[in-house]
Structure formats: structure tokens, C-alpha cells
Amino acid sequence: MTIRLTLLCAAAGPSVRGEARFGDGPLDERGVREARAAAATLPTASVVLTAPSVRCGQTAQALGLDATVDDRLRDLDYGDWRGRSLADVVADVGPEPVGEWTADPGAAPHGGESVRELCLRMGAWLDELPQDAGPRVLGVVEPAVVRAAILHALGTPLTAFWRIDVPPLSGVGLTGRAGRWNLRLIAATSP
Template sequence: MSVRVSLVAAARSSSLLAERFDDDRPLDQAGWHEVQLAAQALVPLGAAELRYCSPTARSRATGEALGYAPMAQPALRDCDMGRWRGLTLSDVAAREPAAVDAWLADPRSAPHGGEPLFAFITRIGGWLDTRPACEGSIVAVAEPAVVRAALVYALGAPPSTYWNVDVRPLSTITLTGLPGRWSLRLEAGPR
């Protein structure tokens, strides 16, 4: 028996350049508009037996706007960025360039005082591996970082792969399998 887990990246709450670490802002106007445009393709995922979201405002709002009525899962929270919370990458790079370099180079480092990348990926993988092992489907709306971490974990890729995965708002990945044994499933596009 395998389970199908579809992960939907939350709609945006700011422009890409204005994104802040561990930010909990609600959807912005562009985010709401993008949800409306993507709804036709994403609403059917709401037929899943289990519907979750990360506890952030934008993930909850995205799930609600798509009609999922998701249950917030604390395990799907974004990476704890410690003292960098609320800052942009540019802000931190200007203040602590050596710390940013260390953080990007070593997945076990946490120069910000928060959660190391390795621990974040492991936490998200733990959530995946504790999903009910039944024939059925799950949908979860989460921060793009959470979707990236889930993909890295499911594929058994090195943690450094995380930096090479680009997850755009409202993009979707589907994982199928059992705890500890996941496969990426790519859906056929429109014909």
C-alpha cells in the first residue's frame, strides 16, 4: 500500500526580492491574484482524504482560498532562522557575510542560532514518513522551503541539493510511496 502526497507551495506574500527569512506575512494582492489563476488546476487536489497546511498565514490562506479547509501541521513550519528571522538574504549578507557563507556551505551549521538545514530537512522527512500508510491521497500547502526540503528528503539527495531546487509559489510536486521509500511523480501536462 502506498500513499500519494501532493505538496503545493503557498502563494506569495511579497516579491521574490523582498522575501524575508521565516516570514509570516499574509498573502499580498499578487498572491491572491495568482491563486485565482491557478485555482482550476489546484482545486481538484482538495479531494484528498487528508488536507494539511503549514501554520503560516500565507499557507493557511492559500489552502482556504483553494477550498481545502486544511488542518495546520506544526511539523510543516518553515525553517527556524533564529536571529535572521524577518531579514532578507541581502540584509544578512551585508551584516554577516562569513556567517552566510558558512550556512550555505555546511548543512549542519546554524550561524543564525536557529535550525540547521540538515535538521530542517530531517524534520520535514519525519513528517512525510509518519503519514498514514494507506491507499489514498494527502494534500499539503506549505512554504516553498518546506516543499524543497521534502523533495530533497524523498529523493535521498545530499542536503546541498536543497540550494539547487527552485520552488515557485503555487507549484506542486507529488510524492508516492511508503515511509522511507518515496518516489517523485511528475504529472502529464495539458494536451
């Protein structure tokens, strides 16, 4: 059976919109309002999952979804950089570690998870998604998870990770099953 998986990026809050911090943060009123407005455009799903972050949980709630938390959909582990802004990190450790991290998928100068490790985790999750998960699965996730899923589906080099922009409340569709996924663009007005 073919699975239709939609990965929806969580709404933005202050940690994304204004402060550009590594890691999780709650939604603000604007993020909740934007998520509520997007609810009518979501595809129907037989299974709804969410990453364990506060932002993803609050987005799912604002969308009116009864979602199950799946820890495997968690964001990239930013290690020592978690909760800090990019400017703070650069001021503290200099630009070289950040440059290394964005250029080398295997680098983890923050002591957390590398992009390669995230992509391997997401590839395994996709390929282990059981056929009986339902014909339609919706996941509310962080941008890094969307990027990793796209790279896995297309078999794209991991160096392309940072070349994929994933705005808040944007979605990507993947159709297929273990070992064979296709990217499906989602129309903004599709029900």
C-alpha cells in the same frame, strides 16, 4: 496502501516577491488572485494539511481548501534572521555566515534550525505518515519544506538543498509509503 502526497508551495506575498525576507509574511492581492486561479488545477485530496504560517494559511483559504494545520510542516526556523532581508543580514553580519549556511547543511549561524535538522524533521514526517492518512494527501507548505521532502524521497545529499528552485504555487508529487517514496512530476493542467 500507496499514498499520493502533493506538496504545494504557498503563493507569494511582498516578503517573497519584492523584499526577499527570511520567514513568513501575508499574501497581497496579487498572491490571493494567483492562488484562486490555481485552485482548478489541484488534485483531489482526502486529507488537506497546511503549514502554520500566515502565507500557507492564506493560500489554502484562497484555494478554497478546508485545511488542518500541521506544525510539523512548518518552515525552516531562521532564528535571528527571521523577518530580515538577505541584504540586511549581509550588511549586519557579513557574507561569511550566509555562505557557510548555504554551503554546510549542518550550519545554523542564525541560531535557528539548520538545513540538516529541517531535512531530518521532514523525513520523519514522511515516514510517519500513517497509511490511513488517505490515499491522497495535499499539503500547502513553504519552499524549504518542499526541498527537504524531495531530498528525502530521492536520498539525495543535503548539499543539493539550495539547488532546487521552488516557485510559488508550484507542486511536487510523492507516491509511496514509509521508507519508499518516489518523485512524481505534476502536469500543469492535471485535475
